[in-house]
Amino acid sequence: MASLAPPETEVLIVAECWGAEPDAATIVHRAIETAASMVDADTADAELAVMLTDDAGIRTLNKNWRGQDKPTNVLSFPALQPTGGQSSEDGPRMLGDIAIAWETTRREADDEQKPFDHHLSHLAVHGFLHLVGYDHENDIDAEAMEQLERDILAALGIADPYADQDRVT
Template sequence: MALPAPPETEVLIVAECWAAEADAEAIVHRAIETAAAMVEADTGDAELAVMLTDDSGIRTLNKNWRGQDKPTNVLSFPALQPPAGHEFDDAPRMLGDIAIAYETTRREADGEQKPFDHHLSHLAVHGFLHLVGYDHETDADADAMENLERAILAELGIPDPYADRDEAT
């Protein structure tokens, strides 16, 4: 059986600091393609955009959209979906947008002694899962989302990003 086509993913590099990570675009594509193949969500004939920005850019987004005047690692903006029967036949369905900040991602990866590409993959997967309806508002939802992240990252050959936290509890 053929796997469904992954969503069309456009990666926009809008901050020069990402030049230090020549493979960032490929890493994001691979993470999202793997996640799309493993989730129970309709991602065929869909598209999304990933903006690789800096702390200043994501801080502005975080302040404007979440009321939090500070940088963060990743933000997701799921697209509103048209009501059933009102879809456009000739256009892909927009899943939404993801923004990832370089400096915060770098600081977290270094602080947790993880390879940068592993952490970037994790953030891309995390952002994508938000676009297809997953969240971590309740403990049960967080457990489900984290377990799915673990499975997707394992498929990518990336160790469990929550292992250190889980061992500490």
């Protein structure tokens, strides 16, 4: 059952290159609100942060957290959830953090001839799905996650991002 309320989303712009995309925060908010309305996850009284960074920043995160010394488009860091439950006095439940790199996002959008805002929406949705428990570690999970991404993006008026990709099974 989809949540009745989207999570509170804070968008932090930490790299000057995002100045070229003045609507980036609005795009991210819209993508996450739409995703939250369509997933079977409790996002009411929850929060997350999205950091809009550059390739250098995301490369550091990727190296430190995943052992991969290279930039990537998006990283998600799901928050550990308290084991004893949470009281309303504890404040919002943290879903986690998402980081998105401008240069990689721009390059991929240009290479795939997609509008930048569509690709940014896709990356925000992808990162959010990781925060609420979706993954693509095997073909079955990947197909389920990709179909959900397609459905969410369609609700945003964005074409299937996987339409031109051949899946290797």
